[in-house]
Amino acid sequence: MERKRLLEMVFFWHGTPGSWRLMLWLLLLLAWEVGSGQLHYSVPEEAKHGTFVGRIAQDLGLELAELVPRLFRVESKDRGDLLEVNLQNGILFVNSRIDREELCGRSAACGIHLEVIVEQPLQVFHVEVEVKDINDNPPLFPVTEQKLFVSESRMPDSRFPLEGASDADIGTNSILTYKLSSSDYFTLDVNSKNEENKQVELVLRKSLDREEAREHNLVLTATDGGKPELTGTVQLQVTVLDVNDNAPSFQQSEYQVRIFENADIGTVVIRLNASDQDEGVNKDISYSFNSLVPAMVLAQFSIDPNTGEVVIKKNLDYEKVTSYKIRIDATDKGHPPMAGHCTLLVKVLDINDNVPQITLTSLVVTSLSLPVREDAPLGTVIALFSVSDRDSGANGQVTCSLTPTAPFKLVSTFKNYYSLVLDSALDRESVAAYELEVTARDGGSPPLSATAHVSVEVADVNDNAPAFAQAEYTVFVKENNPPGSHPALVCSSAVGSWSSSQQRRPRVCSGEGPPKTDLMAFSPSLPPALDRQGEERSETGSNHCGQTINKPISMNKIFLNDEKRSVLETKQNKQMN
Incomplete structure (x- = not known):
């Protein structure tokens, strides 16, 4: 598709000043793209079945007539049959529903990697199909109603944190703005410290009078940045409390902690400390997770109600969850009780705890036996490998090596994809089989590695003529032998x-x-x-x-x-x- 656009640009600018220089540059760019062996397409999520993606056969330089004889096929790891190729016209099209959020979650980049394989001779092409986000998810609040308890003694400008909405889309489609229904007592303040932790707070504008109004019912609306925009709402029920006019408060509104994923169960993540200006039981504080904290957090951490210690209760796994956002309440024992709030952000750090995997054409292997003719030409592809590692950063960067090297070598074809190719001539009469070891090693410290054993059997061809034991024999024949007799x-x-x-x-x-x-x-x-x-x-x-x-x-x-x-x-x- 990109190549087609380049060609259109060449014809469009033909005849303009400097057009020849521009055409040369574009043609060089086109040649580089073709030689790279990789194509890029894009398709919007939720596209209907049969939606055109690209002329994949034409863009790869393959003739339509050779697709079936050469066993043209498209493979995709863990992506099912989202995309398919029509072997009659060589067009890549949408085969089933593509949901970007289901496919890639909150990741900004989302794509489907395809391996295009043709045989006789064997060729492998790599195709990246970018899945573009559409605004198909409205903002969602975790509950339909949030309840707040506010003492009538609270001073104006007091703040009460609200649980904001979330949007499964990305980019501008997920940027949220908030609006509060009209109120004489409350206003809304949104503190955008970062997109990951946007603080939404209800601010008291003037003093409350419980005798005048025991409850205040408000509506909070979240609107995303998509076109057209989508909205979500939550009901806010504010109950006015009497007495105990000082709520516990933390030294910080937000705490950040970094911890390695191999931390032992029982490890203390942080010890929180809140204070209360009241006296007696009104200043005795109990710590707890907010009622809106997700179940996954409750399964992963616990908090001591008396000390405020947050403790790991289940093994962390960076490959599953990289961070946790935990709302914590400090509630005093007054009548009625009052609560202070803070947010704990736990960042999980990666360690090198995943061994690389070696995959042969979508099949994880540890050993393999392959045949090859002894007259196979140099450069013949014996097998195709890919290596992967679930870790991130250097821990997930994998290098691949071959032992012994001669007469074979590993050739890197694309990112973590390798081909085992013939590097020097074979002679079955000298060596009939080779035992090879492919090693994948990550960049962690210390590194982890995995090996796959490959047996290459050299198939015989008729390349040796018969030979006599010696080049010359001496025969003694008695004279006067009758015709037709053989010598003894x-x-x-x-x-x-x-x-x-x-x-x-x-x-x-x-x-x-x-x-x-x-x-x-x-x-x-x-x-x-x-x-x-x-x-x-x-x-x-x-x-x-x-x-x-x-x-x-x-x-x-x-x-x-x-x-x-x-x-x-x-x-x-x-x-x-």
Whole structure:
């Protein structure tokens, strides 16, 4: 899509002053984008099924006709089937409802990462689809009614904290403004210290008279910054109390604490201290979490009502929650009681407590066996890996290494994505298999690591021709042999035995190959032509058909060295059998 916009700009500015220089710059930018192997699209959340996202096949330079033969597919981790590609026209479209808040929560950046894989040859492309926020969430208050108890003795300008609204959208769509219904006694003050902790307070304008009005009912409205804007409301019920005219007060309205996620259960986060100017039971203070504190906070922390100590009661996990906002009340024991308020912000600090994971095409692995032909060209992709770590910062930065390296190497393709490729030639006759170890190590201190074992089996190809034991043989042939006769063979085996062969007749037994010669075996201690007295004799043997024959000992001879005799003897034995 970005490439299409660049091309439109090129044609739009054609003919304007300096247009050629601008066109050159845009074309260079376009070439860089294409070479990067990554595409960027955007789509608004809540888009209907079938909404056009981009011409993904065209933008990746793929022909429509090759999508199916090359097994074109799109994969996305943990994103289901939100996006899909039409293989007929190569268009990426919205397949199911996309809710940005469900997908990314309060994160400012929200995107869907796609892996586009085609085979024959194997190619991998990375596509980022930004999910844009729309103003589809109104401000919400935690309750429909907030109750406040205010003593009639409170002085003007006294302040009473209110629980503000929240908006699941981001950006301007989540910026809230507040408005209070008309009142002679109260006004509204919003202290925007930061977006994370916006203080909304009800301010007393003039002294109250319980006898004149026991209750004041107000409406607080929150409006977001979207277009069109959305609103939410809450009812405020102010009950006027008599007597006990001093409420406890904290030294600070807001406390901030930083604590590591591996802190032990029972660790004291902070010890709060409030004071009351009254005397007797009216100054005795009890600490508690505000009634509007979420259940997740109550499950994670506890507070001692007498000491004000906030204690961890459940293990913290930075990967789940990075901060807690806790409203705390200090209530005296007067009649009626009065309360002071503060806010505790607990920031959870990350530690390196997550081991990296190694994933092979969406499958977490610790071992794998892969085949590869020994004539595979250099650069052949053997496997695709990705590594990840749930930690943040340096604790989540993962590097990947390969042991041993030759004849393979790891190539970083995109962020934490790697390809295992062939780096030098293979020879199955030298090495038939390789045992590789892929190690993923994070940047924590100390670092954590994970390993995956990869077995690469080298598949054989027919790359070796047959070879003789030696390049030259010497044959001794007796002169005046009749036409068609074969010379007799005399050789010794590697253990010193002798054998002789001579063709007796042209008729041979049925079998494979050319006619076989008759065979006889002799004592390893004597030459085949002599008996124990050194006299010439004949031996009895059997031909290839199993018939008994008499063979003269006087023969033509071929003398071979031990190695060649052993080879010849082996071949003759195979013919016999």
